[in-house]
Amino acid sequence: MCGRFSLQCSVDQLPLPLLDVLPADHRRHYSPRALVSPSEPVLALVRDEGVQRAALLLWGLLPSWVKxxxxxxxxxxxxxxxVPQKTSFRGAWRHRRCLIPATAFFEKRHCFRPSHGGVFWLAGLxxxxxxxDGSEVDTCTVLTTSPNALVEPWHPRMPVLIPEGLEQAWLAPVHGAELQALEALFSPWSPADWIHEGPAPRPGRSDVVQGSLF
Structure with missing residues (x-):
């Protein structure tokens, strides 16, 4: 699974597909985060009613049909x-895929990050x-896959990552064979150019969360 991640970069270092649609007020209030936890708002790139935009999504998927x-x-x-078969996820898989920027992810407090220190995309729905009463709640979940050689000693699952350059393909409104073709991205990704570091700080300490997204 992926139960924690970080987004420790300046606003200007966010991936261009997200930065290009980030509203001015969001830019002003953006702050790096050392640890992002479930139930907290996460920054994401979504396609909503045909328009690509930045969104704040609560981490923990709430299906639209829940009363x-x-x-x-x-x-x-x-x-x-x-996800293509599960009732809770198949609608989102077909129509509401998203991309969540991160600079590291954690499995059992072990940190995994790119050796170049850049931002990568977590695949989400x-x-x-x-x-x-007219209220709206936007939520998300992170897709996981079987682990590669770097993660396997520490956890039986790891997040699905979407390579740079495939953002439009992941978000595009596709069906049938084109949708099935996206499942190739579920395969474990190469551990080359990635680093495993020791256990992360425990949540709740004052030096863990450094600011908020907005």
């Missing part, structure tokens, strides 16, 4: 192998829950 948002599980991860 009571306070009841039931809020999965932070979804197994990529089964998102949903919009609409309440009877």
């Amino acid at each position: 009571d948002p306070t009841q039931g599980p809020r999965p932070i991860n979804a197994r990529s192998e089964t 998102w949903e919009r829950w609409l309440g009877a």
